[in-house]
Amino acid sequence: MRSPHEAVFEAVEPATDVASPDEFARVQATTYHGTGTRTGKQWTVTVHDLPGGLVKAQGATWRDAQINALTCVVDLLQAAPGTVCLAVTPDDPQAAAALDAVTAARVARAEAEQAERDAVRRAAQILTGQGWTYRDAGTALGLSHQRIGQILADA
Incomplete structure (x- = not known):
């Protein structure tokens, strides 16, 4: 049995489906920022300051709204997979x-x-x-x- 002091030394198993660090080094991602607002039973995420304009997306949950907004941003920018990130904060x-x-x-x-x-x-x-x-x-x-x-x- 390990002591509680040993907990910080427990190894975390690395994910097996993650790209190697070398693969990540070659990818450059741009992070865009959006705000999430609850309206009734829907969340609306608004992303400003995009090169192609404004994006608004909705979802029944915070997660759905984030995913839908990211999909819209990727589509608008015609971005390659993994090159766009979206950080959403509550309004x-x-x-x-x-x-x-x-x-x-x-x-x-x-x-x-x-x-x-x-x-x-x-x-x-x-x-x-x-x-x-x-x-x-x-x-x-x-x-x-x-x-x-x-x-x-x-x-």
Whole structure:
């Protein structure tokens, strides 16, 4: 059984259907921004500042409206697949601020987890460099001796 301290070291399985980083390096995408407004039972996404004009698309759900708007933008621009992105924010300032706060919190969490991994890796290097056993270093850090071995092997 792993300790809760080891959770940030759990490997996330990479997606198998994702293009290689080299393939992504050759693709340039342009992000357009739209606003979403709820009208009755429909969402309407409006995308301004497009080279070919304005796009409005509707959907029964936020997701449907985003997909429909992106499809309209791609069609309007006659863009190649994967070269256009659409970022939609709520037209309501309070809703937009709430979503921004969630994004900021998620980024902060990810950065804190990386800072923890970095601090543990550095501590494991220092402790074992001073002659501590993997078991003793792991106990001091709240990790298993096996995890210490993995961390140091990856360093």
